[in-house]
Amino acid sequence: MMDAWDDYSEKVMDHYENPRNVGIVEKANGTGVVGNPACGDVMKLTIRVENDIIVDAKFKTFGCGAAIATSSMVTEMVKGKSLADALEISNRGVMEALGGLPKVKRHCSVLAEEALKAAIADYEKNRRDISPAA
Amino acid sequence: MNLIYMDHHATTPLDAEVLAAMMPALTSEYGNPSSNTHAYGHAARYMVDSARAQVAQLVGAPRPDDIIFTSGATEADNLALKGIAHAKDYMPARNIVTLAIEHKAVLDAARRLQKENVEIRFAAIDPYGVVDLDDLAAKIDKNTILISIQTANSEIGTIQPIREIGVIAKKHGVPFHTDAVQALGRYEIDVMRDHIDMLSISAHKMYGPKGIGALYVRRGLKLTPIIDGGGHERNMRSGTLNVPGIVGLGKAAEIAKRDLKSESERLLKLRNRLEDGILRRIEHVRINGHPTNRLPNNLNVAFAYVEGESLILACRGVALSSGSACTSTSLQSSYVLKAINVPDFLAHGSLRFGLGKSNSEEHVDIVLDLLEKGVRRLREMSPLYDMAKEGVSIESAHFSRHARGK
Ligand code: FES
Numbered sequence: 001m002m003d004a005w006d007d008y009s010e011k012v013m014d015h016y017e018n019p020r021n022v023g024i025v026e027k028a029n030g031t032g033v034v035g036n037p038a039c040g041d042v043m044k045l046t047i048r049v050e051n052d053i054i055v056d057a058k059f060k061t062f063g064c065g066a067a068i069a070t071s072s073m074v075t076e077m078v079k080g081k082s083l084a085d086a087l088e089i090s091n092r093g094v095m096e097a098l099g100g101l102p103k104v105k106r107h108c109s110v111l112a113e114e115a116l117k118a119a120i121a122d123y124e125k126n127r128r129d130i131s132p133a134a
Numbered sequence: 135m136n137l138i139y140m141d142h143h144a145t146t147p148l149d150a151e152v153l154a155a156m157m158p159a160l161t162s163e164y165g166n167p168s169s170n171t172h173a174y175g176h177a178a179r180y181m182v183d184s185a186r187a188q189v190a191q192l193v194g195a196p197r198p199d200d201i202i203f204t205s206g207a208t209e210a211d212n213l214a215l216k217g218i219a220h221a222k223d224y225m226p227a228r229n230i231v232t233l234a235i236e237h238k239a240v241l242d243a244a245r246r247l248q249k250e251n252v253e254i255r256f257a258a259i260d261p262y263g264v265v266d267l268d269d270l271a272a273k274i275d276k277n278t279i280l281i282s283i284q285t286a287n288s289e290i291g292t293i294q295p296i297r298e299i300g301v302i303a304k305k306h307g308v309p310f311h312t313d314a315v316q317a318l319g320r321y322e323i324d325v326m327r328d329h330i331d332m333l334s335i336s337a338h339k340m341y342g343p344k345g346i347g348a349l350y351v352r353r354g355l356k357l358t359p360i361i362d363g364g365g366h367e368r369n370m371r372s373g374t375l376n377v378p379g380i381v382g383l384g385k386a387a388e389i390a391k392r393d394l395k396s397e398s399e400r401l402l403k404l405r406n407r408l409e410d411g412i413l414r415r416i417e418h419v420r421i422n423g424h425p426t427n428r429l430p431n432n433l434n435v436a437f438a439y440v441e442g443e444s445l446i447l448a449c450r451g452v453a454l455s456s457g458s459a460c461t462s463t464s465l466q467s468s469y470v471l472k473a474i475n476v477p478d479f480l481a482h483g484s485l486r487f488g489l490g491k492s493n494s495e496e497h498v499d500i501v502l503d504l505l506e507k508g509v510r511r512l513r514e515m516s517p518l519y520d521m522a523k524e525g526v527s528i529e530s531a532h533f534s535r536h537a538r539g540k
Contacts, residue, residue: 013447016444016447019515022514022515033517039458039459039460039465040459040467040478040479040482041441041460041482042517042518043517044517044520059515060515060516060517060520061515061516061517062439062440062441062482062515062516062517062518062519063441063444063460064441064443064444064458064460064461065443065444065447067441067444067460068444068515104463104465107465108460
C-alpha cells in the first residue's frame with residue numbers, strides 16, 4: 001500500500017531519516033534564517049567561512065520531509081566550496097542531487113537556496129562591519 | 135505499507151457483513167427496482183425498501199419514505215442547500231445561516247448559491263468550534279430559508295448542540311439541515327427528538343461502500359431536484375437506483391445502530407488512552423477542538439514546533455492526516471483550524487487521529503512510541519523550538535529573508 005513515504009525518492013527519505021549536519025556551527029560567521037511564505041516553514045543555516053571557503057555548515061529546519069532533506073543536502077553540497085561556487089548552487093541543483101522532488105514539493109527546495117544566499121550575505125555584511133572595505 | 139489505519143474520518147473499510155449483504159445485488163439479483171412487470175424488479179424493490187427502513191431507523195425518521203438515496207453525502211448536502219434555495223427562488227431575498235467550519239460540500243454549495251443572490255451568514259463559533267446559539271438566533275430573520283450546521287466536525291470532532299439548534303430553528307419556522315456524516319454510528323442522533331428537517335448520510339464513513347449516501351427529508355418539505363430524469367425518489371433525485379450500494383448502506387446503518395453504544399464506548403477508551411499518553415509523554419502539545427463534546431474516535435493535536443508532514447513521515451506505517459499546509463496541495467493550512475483561531479505555527483504541527491473498528495490498544499501504544507520519538511527528533515532539528523527556548527515569540531519572529539515562491 002502507498003503511504004507518505006512513497007512520494008519521495010530513496011535519497012530524500014535517507015536525508016530525512018539521517019539528516020547530515022543538524023545544528024548550529026560553532027563560531028559561525030554567517031547565518032541565514034528564511035521563512036517560506038508558501039507554506040510557513042523556516043530554515044536556519046549557519047556557516048563558517050575561512051579564506052573564502054565554507055569550511056562548515058549546519059542547519060535547523062521546521063518543515064516537511066522535502067524541506068528537511070533539501071536542507072541536509074545543501075549543507076553537504078556547500079562544504080569545501082568557495083563562496084563564489086556556493087552562490088552557484090540553485091534549488092534545482094539541490095533537487096537533482098536528491099533524485100528529484102514531487103511537484104508540490106518543489107518550492108521547499110527554494111528554502112534551502114535562499115537560506116544559503118542569506119547566510120553568505122550575512123557573512124559578507126559581518127566582514128564589512130568588522131573591517132571596512134579598504 | 136500502512137499497518138495501522140487511523141484515518142477513519144476520511145473513510146472506513148467495508149465491513150465483511152456489509153459486503154456479504156451486498157453480494158446478491160451484485161450478482162444474481164440485478165433487477166431494476168423501477169421494473170414492476172417482473173420478479174427481477176420486485177426483488178430489487180424489496181431490497182431497496184428494506185434498506186430504506188434500516189436507514190430510517192438509524193436516524194429516527196418516522197417513515198422509510200423520508201429517506202432519499204443519493205450518490206453520497208456531498209450530493210446530499212448539495213441537494214439540501216440548493217434544493218431549498220431553488221424551491222424558494224420566488225422570494226425577493228433569501229439567506230442561509232451556517233458555520234465557517236462546515237464540510238466543503240456545504241460551504242461550496244453555499245458559495246455557488248451566493249452567485250444566485252442567496253446571502254450566506256456565518257454564525258459565530260467559540261474557540262472549540264461550538265456554535266454560539268445567541269448569535270445563531272440573531273442571524274435568523276424572515277428571509278432565512280435554511281440553517282445548515284453539521285452534527286460533528288470531521289477535523290476537530292466537536293459536536294454541536296443539535297437539539298438546541300433544532301429548537302431555535304423550529305421557533306423561527308426555518309428548516310434545519312445537518313450533515314451527520316461523522317457522527318452516525320458514533321453519536322446518537324434522532325431527527326424527531328432533535329427537530330432536524332434534513333440530515334446527510336454517507337455509507338463509507340460507517341463501514342459501508344463508497345458512492346452511496348442519503349438525505350433524510352422531513353415529510354412536507356419541498357425541494358427542487360438538482361438532478362432531473364425519471365422522477366425517482368419522490369421526484370427529488372432521479373436516476374436508476376444503485377441497488378448494491380443501497381443494500382450496503384442499509385446494512386451499514388443497521389450495524390451502526392446495533393453497535394453504537396458498545397463501539398462508541400470502546401472508541402472513547404482508546405481515544406482517552408491516546409490523548410492521555412500524548413499529554414503525559416510529550417511537552418508543548420495542545421488539543422484542538424472541544425475537550426469533552428467531541429466524537430469518541432477523534433483526536434486532533436497540535437505538536438508545537440514540528441511540522442505535520444514530517445511527523446507523519448516519522449510515524450511510518452500509520453495512516454494519519456494533518457492540518458499542515460505542507461500536506462495539502464494548495465499549501466493552505468486547515469480552514470477549520472484557522473476558523474477556530476489556531477495560530478498557523480500550531481496548525482502546522484497538527485495531526486488528526488481518527489480511530490475505528492480495527493484499532494486496538496496495541497495500535498495506540500505503537501503510535502504513542504512513534505510520536506514521542508518523532509517529536510523529540512524533529513524538535514532537535516527545529517529552529518522554532520530553539521527560539522521558543524530562548525523566549526522569542528514565534529508569531530512575532532522576523533526572518534532575515536523570505537524565500538520567493540516556486
Ligand atoms: S516546507 Fe512546507 S511543503 Fe515543504
